[in-house]
Amino acid sequence: QLSLVESGGGLVQAGDSLRLSCTASGRRFDHYSMGWFRQAPGMNREYLASISATGLDTWYKDYVKGRFTVSRVNAKNTVYLQMDSLKPEDTAIYYCAASYGSSHLKLSSSYDSWGQGTQVTVSS
Numbered sequence: 001q002l003s004l005v006e007s008g009g010g011l012v013q014a015g016d017s018l019r020l021s022c023t024a025s026g027r028r029f030d031h032y033s034m035g036w037f038r039q040a041p042g043m044n045r046e047y048l049a050s051i052s053a054t055g056l057d058t059w060y061k062d063y064v065k066g067r068f069t070v071s072r073v074n075a076k077n078t079v080y081l082q083m084d085s086l087k088p089e090d091t092a093i094y095y096c097a098a099s100y101g102s103s104h105l106k107l108s109s110s111y112d113s114w115g116q117g118t119q120v121t122v123s124s
Contacts, residue, residue: 002026002098002113009118014088016122020081022096022115030054030074033099035111036081038092038120045095050105051079059105086122093117 008020022034035050049060049070058070067086072079079096097111104110 002029002032004096004098004113004115006094006096006115006118009094009120011121011123012086014086014122014124016086017082017084018086018120020083020094020096020118020120022079022081024077024079024098024113029077029098031100032112033102033105034070034072034079035097035099035105036068036070036079036094037097037108038090038094039117040089040092043092045108047106047108048094049081050099061106083120086120088122088124091121092119094120 002024004024006022033052036048037045039045048064051058051070051072055072067084069082095117096115098113099111102110
C-alpha cells in the first residue's frame with residue numbers, strides 16, 4: 001500500500017483556481033491508478049476524477065468535466081488536481097486515493113489507500 005499526503009487546499013473566492021497535490025510514499029507508485037474524491041459537510045464522499053497508472057487515461061464526473069483536470073508525474077510520485085472556475089458548492093474536504101488493479105475507479109471501495117484530506121473553501 002501507499003501512504004498519501006494531500007496539499008494545496010485553502011480559502012479562495014468564486015471563480016478562482018487551485019491546484020491540489022497528492023504525494024505518495026511507497027513502492028511502485030506507477031503501478032497504481034489514482035483518484036480524487038471530496039466530501040462536503042453532511043454529504044457522502046463523491047468521486048471527482050481518476051487517472052490510469054501510466055497517466056494516459058483520465059476520467060471525470062460530468063459535473064467537473066471541463067473545470068477540473070487530473071494529471072500525474074510518476075517520477076515525483078505525485079498526482080495533481082487542477083481546479084478552475086471554482087464555485088461555493090465545491091467547498092469540501094478533498095481526498096486522493098490509490099487503486100491497484102481495479103477498473104471500477106468511480107467506486108471508493110476500489111481504492112486501497114487514502115490520504116488524510118485537504119480542505120477547500122470557496123467563498124461567494
